[in-house]
Amino acid sequence: MEPNKVKCQNCEQPYEEGFQFCPHCGQKTNDELTIGVLFYNTISNYFSFDARFLKSFVPLMFRPGYLAKEFVKGKRLLYLHPAQMYLFVAVIFFFIFNFYVREGREKLDKTMEEVVASRENKGKVSKEKLSDSIYMDSLRQMALKPIKLKKDALGLKEEDLRRLDSITTVEIGSEEINTDFGFNESEIDSLIQSGASNETIYRAMGMAEDAGYFQRKIFVQGLKFYKTMGLGQIYQTFIDSIPLAMFFLMPLFALFFKVFFFKRGRYAHHLVFSFYYFSFLFLLFSLIFAINRWIWDIPDWIDWLLAFSTFFYLVASVIRFYEQNWILSFIKSGIISFFFLLLVVPVSFVMLGFIAFLFY
Structure with missing residues (x-):
């Protein structure tokens, strides 16, 4: 006699009546929506995650390579998944690190505010100096005017007047200050x-008339940075x-x-190894x-010693x-x-800094 068949509400695949869970997708068969059912998966997943993290913490910190080896061997439910471990620890790290970033x-x-204020003050001084320069120039022209009017009587030529004008010039104007900005x-x-207009300023900064998108973007951001000195935003x-x-x-890193x-x-094995190693780094730091920040100011030499110890952990x-002797390892x-x-990290961070400048 053929057993009665029912259809799963989740995957819509048939199965024999009487099963507590669908053999195809694993959902509970009599899963009526109640408050308990609504929060069951969330709570159970949380405590399952919490238990696996606690089980993974000690091996991760004090048994180098153990979790990666166990995961590759097939023990994939007892400990926290390597990618899940990495994401969880990375969130913790950047949450703590954000306090230092904010400071x-x-x-x-x-x-940068002080730099902008200083530059504005210099601008005001320059205007004052410029006024003095204009005033002195007008006095000089007044003094030379009678001589220019009687140049023929005095037997002076235009070349003599130009030489006299250059001798009596007093430079009190603001100096041109060239900085590392390149303009x-x-x-x-x-x-x-x-x-x-911005276009006029871009030209004064050195942008070519036929500048493409990339070059124009650099000058746009350069002017934005010069106006705001937004180093904090970058x-x-x-x-x-x-x-x-x-x-x-x-x-x-796994490819290396x-x-x-x-x-x-396979490459996936090396990626598992990398996930757990980076999880250790993030957790340690x-x-x-x-x-x-919150407990005790660790002496710098201990901080450096702990940071250097990560190589020996590796x-x-x-x-x-990899089951290789310690010399080759x-x-x-x-x-x-x-x-x-x-090589890789510095180049990557320089590129990251440049991208941050272009899109801050």
Whole structure:
């Protein structure tokens, strides 16, 4: 006798009557919507996540490479998933780090305000000097006027008058101040104060008439920065972009390991290793920043010692995960760290800073 069939409300696949869960999608069969059902998945998922994180914390911090090795071996529910671990710890890190970022931006904004105020004061002094210069020039012209009128009687030529004019000139005007901006600040300040169009100012800054989108964007942002000295905004944009940049840097970090350990599993295995290693880094620095800010000001030498210890953690992780002797693990870890920290990361952060400048 064929058993009665019912249809799942979620996936609409048939199954035998009497099942408590759908064999196709796993949803509970008699899942009537109540307050308890509404919050059950959220609460159960939260406590499941919490339990797995606590189980993962000690191995992550004190057993380098263990979680990655266990995950690759197939134990994928006992501990927190590597990507989930990374995202959770990264959120914690940037939340704590944001307190330092906010203080840094406040200092930058204050410094830039002082720079703008100083520049405006210089502008006022320049105007006063310019008035003095015009006044002295008028006096000089008044003194020379009788001589010019009687030049024939005195036997003076035009060349003699020009020489006399240059001798009696007194330069009291404001000096042209060239700075690292790459243009004449006095000229740009004058154009801004006179209400000149942005196009005119761009030309004075050095933009070519046939400038393309990219070159024009640089001058647009350059003028915006010169007017506002918005270094704090650029700094904030740069910091906000770091989490996104890490999603590109971490796979690249895994690619380095794939190159150096190309016979030790698929690329996904190296990516798992990278997820857990970066999770350790974020968690360690989260603890350091949190303790320094709210509990105890850790001496600098201890901070540096803890930061330097992350390399030895990497070596220990490589020894466990890739099952290689410590000499080769140390050499390969050193080479990868060198190229990644001294070449890839600096270039990436310079590019990130440039992008932050273009789009802040």
